[in-house]
Amino acid sequence: MQDTVLRVSLAQYDIVWENKQANLSKIKDIVASLAGQTDIVVLPEMCTTGFSMRSHELGETVSEETITYIKQYASQYDIAICGSFIAKENGDYFNRAFFISASSEYYYDKRHLFRMGQEADFFSSGEKRLIFEHKGFNICLLVCYDLRFPVWARNINNEYDVLIYVANWPASRIKxxxxxxxxxxxxxxxxxxxxxxxxTDGNGLKHDGSSKLINAKGEILTSIPLNQEQIETVSISKEDIDKFRAKFPVWKDADKFKIE
Known part of the structure; x- marks a missing residue:
């Protein structure tokens, strides 16, 4: 049986503060440069604005500028694009992650809002986790501060194969x-x-990247040097992870959690 392989590109770059047009242009250049070479490109959190709390001024519906252009790029270059943006819906604002391909679109609203940055004062919290299938892999998409909360990411009975975090994580806490x-x-x-x-964002916070992709054994498959604007692409194997889970099935002994 032929292995199912997914090519994942990590795009680490500096986000132009609160300038959607400049960032969308940068994203287009990134996606265009990967045409025919990857299946997914992963962008940072709030990839068109930076981690701004001006949700009322910068928020958009999924039918407005950011997602409209992301859909165009995904279709034109046949690459799935993943990131997050400031979303507006029914009078509420969300830090909304997206996964958009030529044939599908998925959204996840960040559950854990970064209180130390007053995110909860300007955004509403999401209530549902997102798991979806793409090219033979089940994928869970989360955002930045969600990384600190392992119960929310718990992989019960191997319901997903790939966990993606898009982030604006400050250099001071990179460890x-x-x-x-x-x-x-x-x-x-x-x-x-x-x-x-x-x-450095508009709040004066410095970010140094440290973007990476890790396998189930904790081995780094690819990483991007600190403070480098760079794209790295790695192929991941469904057969490899299935074999490891069968050989070392610790997931069968995992605790179950009920989230309220």
């Missing part, structure tokens, strides 16, 4: 980022992809 990405991969027996921005 935590690296440690928790490793932990989520090992405890959930899955691939973990974490993509973080670089540069």
């Amino acid at each position: 935590v980022w690296n440690t928790l990405l490793d932990a989520r991969a090992i405890e959930n027996m899955c691939y973990v992809c974490g993509v973080n921005r670089i540069g």
